[in-house]
Amino acid sequence: MKNMQQMMKQAQKMQEELQKQMEQTVIEASTGGEMVSVKMNGNKHLLSIDIDPEVLGSGDHEMLQDLIVAAVNEATRRVDEAMQGQLGNLTAGLNIPGL
Numbered sequence: 001m002k003n004m005q006q007m008m009k010q011a012q013k014m015q016e017e018l019q020k021q022m023e024q025t026v027i028e029a030s031t032g033g034e035m036v037s038v039k040m041n042g043n044k045h046l047l048s049i050d051i052d053p054e055v056l057g058s059g060d061h062e063m064l065q066d067l068i069v070a071a072v073n074e075a076t077r078r079v080d081e082a083m084q085g086q087l088g089n090l091t092a093g094l095n096i097p098g099l
Helices: 002-024 053-058 061-091
Strands: 026-031 036-041 046-051
Touching: 002 036, 002 061, 026 061, 036 061, 046 053, 046 061, 053 061
Parallel strands: none
Antiparallel strands: 026 036, 036 046
């Protein structure tokens, strides 16, 4: 029973550490040859969008919308990858019997 409590405390500590690291992580993604760039933190909160003035002047709203959606989706994918990497780093030394 004591061993299980230790594992639970260790898991909680790892979760807190992962959450802290992800809050500090900032991911940038761009689309359309960097016509649209977005920054997102590790909690998947959109921090900023940068749109090339040339795109705004083109008047092609559908293209702009598509570029924004694609950039946000790419940033989200990169956050997921970063989270998996951080989780892998945190659990690398973890030794749980039976797993």
